Amino acid sequence: MEPTTNTDFDVAYIADLARLQLTDAEIAEFQQELDSVLGYVKLLSEVDVEGVEPTAHVVTRNNVFRNDSTRETLDKSAVIDNAPESVNGDLIKVPLVIGEEADGVA
Amino acid sequence: MTEDKKLVQRPKPGTIHEAAAALADGQTTSVALCEQLIERSRAVDAAINGFRQLDAEAILRQAERSDARRTAGQEHGPYDGIPVALKDNLAVTGESCGCASRILEGYTAAYDATAVARLKAAGMLCFGRTNMDEFAMGSSTENSGYGPARNPWNTDCVPGGSSGGSAAVVASGQALAALGTDTGGSIRQPASFCGIVGMKPTYGLISRYGLVAYASSLDQIGPLTADVRDAAVLLDVVSGYDDRDSTSIPTQNGNFNQALDNYDIGSLRIGVPAEYFNVEGLAPHVRTAVETAISAYRDAGCEIVDLTLPTMKYVVAVYYIIATAEASSNLARYDGIRYGARASTDDVLETYYKTREAGFNKETKRRIILGTYVLSSGYYDAYYLRAQKVRTLVRKDYTDAFQKCDVIISPVSPIPAFRCGEISDPLQMYLMDIYTVPVNLAGNCSISVPFGTHANGLPIGVQLIGDALQETKILRAAHWLEGVGN
Numbered sequence: 001m002e003p004t005t006n007t008d009f010d011v012a013y014i015a016d017l018a019r020l021q022l023t024d025a026e027i028a029e030f031q032q033e034l035d036s037v038l039g040y041v042k043l044l045s046e047v048d049v050e051g052v053e054p055t056a057h058v059v060t061r062n063n064v065f066r067n068d069s070t071r072e073t074l075d076k077s078a079v080i081d082n083a084p085e086s087v088n089g090d091l092i093k094v095p096l097v098i099g100e101e102a103d104g105v106a
Numbered sequence: 107m108t109e110d111k112k113l114v115q116r117p118k119p120g121t122i123h124e125a126a127a128a129l130a131d132g133q134t135t136s137v138a139l140c141e142q143l144i145e146r147s148r149a150v151d152a153a154i155n156g157f158r159q160l161d162a163e164a165i166l167r168q169a170e171r172s173d174a175r176r177t178a179g180q181e182h183g184p185y186d187g188i189p190v191a192l193k194d195n196l197a198v199t200g201e202s203c204g205c206a207s208r209i210l211e212g213y214t215a216a217y218d219a220t221a222v223a224r225l226k227a228a229g230m231l232c233f234g235r236t237n238m239d240e241f242a243m244g245s246s247t248e249n250s251g252y253g254p255a256r257n258p259w260n261t262d263c264v265p266g267g268s269s270g271g272s273a274a275v276v277a278s279g280q281a282l283a284a285l286g287t288d289t290g291g292s293i294r295q296p297a298s299f300c301g302i303v304g305m306k307p308t309y310g311l312i313s314r315y316g317l318v319a320y321a322s323s324l325d326q327i328g329p330l331t332a333d334v335r336d337a338a339v340l341l342d343v344v345s346g347y348d349d350r351d352s353t354s355i356p357t358q359n360g361n362f363n364q365a366l367d368n369y370d371i372g373s374l375r376i377g378v379p380a381e382y383f384n385v386e387g388l389a390p391h392v393r394t395a396v397e398t399a400i401s402a403y404r405d406a407g408c409e410i411v412d413l414t415l416p417t418m419k420y421v422v423a424v425y426y427i428i429a430t431a432e433a434s435s436n437l438a439r440y441d442g443i444r445y446g447a448r449a450s451t452d453d454v455l456e457t458y459y460k461t462r463e464a465g466f467n468k469e470t471k472r473r474i475i476l477g478t479y480v481l482s483s484g485y486y487d488a489y490y491l492r493a494q495k496v497r498t499l500v501r502k503d504y505t506d507a508f509q510k511c512d513v514i515i516s517p518v519s520p521i522p523a524f525r526c527g528e529i530s531d532p533l534q535m536y537l538m539d540i541y542t543v544p545v546n547l548a549g550n551c552s553i554s555v556p557f558g559t560h561a562n563g564l565p566i567g568v569q570l571i572g573d574a575l576q577e578t579k580i581l582r583a584a585h586w587l588e589g590v591g592n
Contacts, residue, residue, distance in 0.1 A: 019458040020475065021459040021462070040533055043420065044427075047495075049495035052495040052496075055497040058574075059310045059355065084443075085450075094454070
């Protein structure tokens, strides 16, 4: 397979969108490998897809509703126990999302 | 190959259906079945790494309870007490469910996957958690966060993937049978590499509730077993409609096991697509195995139908766009907030970066990046939407083909098991999935059955593909071929 350079594809930028921190060595490696993969998948551009509907899913059922009735839910402590940090055994503790300097602004 | 690198063995009894008969006759107990497998695992799994976890004490306690039920005449059916190994991405209440990823270290499932609940309802025992490519992304089980698994036919080779642990523990006599998952060949390819039977049922036949998602429109649970009848048995146990999975098919459950008791193989029309034999890199021994199987069907009176599947050359490209797109979305949930490992920092964004950097291995990161790119603004139409349209054409190819035949025959993988570390280029690895991915794209069913051996002594699998919900046809075709091969 001939590796094709895809000049639009910037690993560092995309990794940031995906919240992935990469080393410089990983960025260089992924850039080369994925340029090659993207070069390969470009062969789809030769397919005539005029008027073809996309397939999102092979099961063509729509509006699958559950019965409107109560059912047992998961055990709360079993769920909370999986959190890296929790408070009082019933709350998940998260890192600070909005900084203190933002107080009163919103 | 030196003998100490070959660890293939069948326990006695060696299958689910033989174990069920032995239990019914009082010739064995669930405890005895489990003890034998645990002992075997202690002897060989250091060399295979097929289990990520095997809690012998907990299993033997369950086995004792099953034996007590049977003694009291209160067993939950014929399979009560029979152990089944589970891939590490299927949820079992109170057990870890790690997808062989460090990012899920410490995670304990709070509920049973529907397939697991059905095993338990039949009295079957959850027998350990099998190694896999992290989050089911890979074709070799070299991408595990817990070290690679090895092939019992030659421990220098990979067992295939991503359900490589499930295939390896069955082939090495550490398990009677296993459940795995197949998104692009992840049951069938390791089954073929390890000389056992592996089946990907029709999308929607087995509930995905409690299966950790990789690519939701392609993922399907299925059996890895010592023979075709066991695949039918497990399918009978775990399949069926589930209102917890909105893509579950509301279908009458087939009696797959019984369907193997009596059938006319000559009534099946076997389709042979020309494109399947023009794949670059198809090993001569693999080609010969498939051609020998075709001759056997012809001799048995089957009509052999020449087919064409023009979209064949596009399926790998379509698969790697759609699967990575869905993966990048599904794996966004691993952010260190609600479960799993968290790299603690004061800043929330920093926590995401650090947690994901430490928790995911290289192949997972590679696929997340590819998937994020093909979904990103400005590129969505060119990659993802176009791939979805070509997926429609792939489905149409198969719909047309199944107007003319009942079962399509093909290789599973162009080559048998390769050596650990032999294939390092991702694209080269992806291209080997050419025979398995179209079945997931089309949502059909397919089974890999051992047939023939390569010159290097490694097993070869032949793939039999059926139309949606035509499991009975491929099971019969596979059952018959298994008889020829033996």
